[in-house]
Amino acid sequence: MRDIIEGPPEPGAPRPPLWKRLxxxxxxxxxxxxxxxxVAYAMKALLPDYPHG
Structure with missing residues (x-):
């Protein structure tokens, strides 16, 4: 069975192309x-609505 999590690349292995890394x-x-x-909008929705002024 194939590993779900890959280990680090071997030393000297070629780097992935720049477009893929970007x-x-x-x-x-x-x-x-x-x-x-x-998350910010959800937290803002939980705040009570105070009248302005």
Whole structure:
């Protein structure tokens, strides 16, 4: 059976292409920002609504 979690690359193994590494970075950054926004809006929704003024 194939391992679910891969170990670190072997020493001297070729690095993945730049486009693939950038795609992972951008994907992680966008999803982290989206999750942060969702949590922030959810927390804001839990706050009581005080009248302004």
């Amino acid at each position: 795609a992972w970075f951008i994907g992680l950054a966008v999803s982290a920002s989206a999750v942060t926004a969702v």
